[in-house]
Amino acid sequence: MVVSDYRKVLVTGGTGFIGAHIVDNLLSLGIRVRLASRSLKKAQQFIDARPETRDLIEAFEIKDFTSLKGNENPFLDAVEGVDGIIHAASPLDYSVANVEEDLIKPAINGVKVVFEAALTEPNIKRVVLTSSFASVMDVSKGPGPGFTYTGDDWNPLTYEESIKADPVIAYRGSKKFAELEAWNFIKERHPSFDLVTFCPPMTFGPIVHPVDVVEDLNLSNATLWDIYKGVSPLPVSRVPVWVDVRDLALAHVKALVVEKASNKRYVPSSPEKFSYNLAAKLMKDNGLGSNITIELPTEGLVPEGYDLDYATVERDLGIKFHSFEDCILDSMKQFQSLPSKK
Ligand SMILES: NC(=O)c1ccc[n+]([C@@H]2O[C@H](COP(=O)([O-])OP(=O)(O)OC[C@H]3O[C@@H](n4cnc5c(N)ncnc54)[C@H](OP(=O)(O)O)[C@@H]3O)[C@@H](O)[C@H]2O)c1
Numbered sequence: 001m002v003v004s005d006y007r008k009v010l011v012t013g014g015t016g017f018i019g020a021h022i023v024d025n026l027l028s029l030g031i032r033v034r035l036a037s038r039s040l041k042k043a044q045q046f047i048d049a050r051p052e053t054r055d056l057i058e059a060f061e062i063k064d065f066t067s068l069k070g071n072e073n074p075f076l077d078a079v080e081g082v083d084g085i086i087h088a089a090s091p092l093d094y095s096v097a098n099v100e101e102d103l104i105k106p107a108i109n110g111v112k113v114v115f116e117a118a119l120t121e122p123n124i125k126r127v128v129l130t131s132s133f134a135s136v137m138d139v140s141k142g143p144g145p146g147f148t149y150t151g152d153d154w155n156p157l158t159y160e161e162s163i164k165a166d167p168v169i170a171y172r173g174s175k176k177f178a179e180l181e182a183w184n185f186i187k188e189r190h191p192s193f194d195l196v197t198f199c200p201p202m203t204f205g206p207i208v209h210p211v212d213v214v215e216d217l218n219l220s221n222a223t224l225w226d227i228y229k230g231v232s233p234l235p236v237s238r239v240p241v242w243v244d245v246r247d248l249a250l251a252h253v254k255a256l257v258v259e260k261a262s263n264k265r266y267v268p269s270s271p272e273k274f275s276y277n278l279a280a281k282l283m284k285d286n287g288l289g290s291n292i293t294i295e296l297p298t299e300g301l302v303p304e305g306y307d308l309d310y311a312t313v314e315r316d317l318g319i320k321f322h323s324f325e326d327c328i329l330d331s332m333k334q335f336q337s338l339p340s341k342k
Contacts, residue, residue, distance in 0.1 A: 012086070016218070017218040086252055089110060090110060119189065128195075133241065152265075204245065207221065243268050247268065
């Protein structure tokens, strides 16, 4: 099977940072996309920005996963006539008041409704789920170096710990328990479709989703923009690993068809480590960060640390990862050209 054998793919979170790149990859192959969004207006803005592929995308309105009640399933109609699903939508908001109700349960319920609905459409061959390195990382193992996280590793956080934690840790729980929901569904319900999950670390890169002003960039890219503007002190990343959004999106689409990806869990990441110091240096060295005035360390710019099993993604899915330099420069050149509130 080849990707172009897919006639229509349902994409959730397609108006978001990662999902939009996934949608564009599908469209570039001539594959029809049903774009599930909580906002038809946002979905329409996305479609209008791509006049040449307007006929290939249709918007489908869904409810916020936070407000799903009982057996309500907004995806029963959304799956009709699709032969694959890429589920990228998940809440990510570190300012929530109730982490269980606003982060953890909605992430799990989102998976539940998508998978329950998928059972009703016999044409669906595969579901690809965007999980996160947050569902893999075991903080008790420390920063490394000396070990490599693979798709066999799971964050040991319990549900009880997650609901009592601050939003950053609770988000890690939301991704772990949402992904587990998907794997348990496959194990217990034996559907005719299979599953591929991706557990990406920090994701950076140029944007293709609707962003009106540079101040509205997604969280990971907003940090790069803060550095460009001269934030001091520089932020310190919680993890030394990252992936370019373009590589991650391509991996999702290739995973729809690669036979050996069936029921596999991948940790897509660049072979290079990163730090925000390195991002700042790359901006400065390339004349993109005239506001970066602080003295950068000359040594230890790239932290030592644990590795991620990027090689399996390269081998199984044929992904060649962008360099951090390309990612930073491509992103900053684009962000500079976005309108600003000021
Ligand atoms: N960005 C990263 O660094 C990173 C790293 C690892 C994993 N991830 C994972 O990658 C996926 C996509 O992330 P992203 O960075 O592209 O995020 P994003 O830009 O915020 O996009 C996520 C999309 O999900 C939908 N969504 C969010 N909350 C929802 C809710 N409560 N109910 C229903 N839909 C909701 C939204 O679509 P509508 O507004 O159109 O409904 C939103 O555009 C997520 O699963 C995230 O956990 C991201």
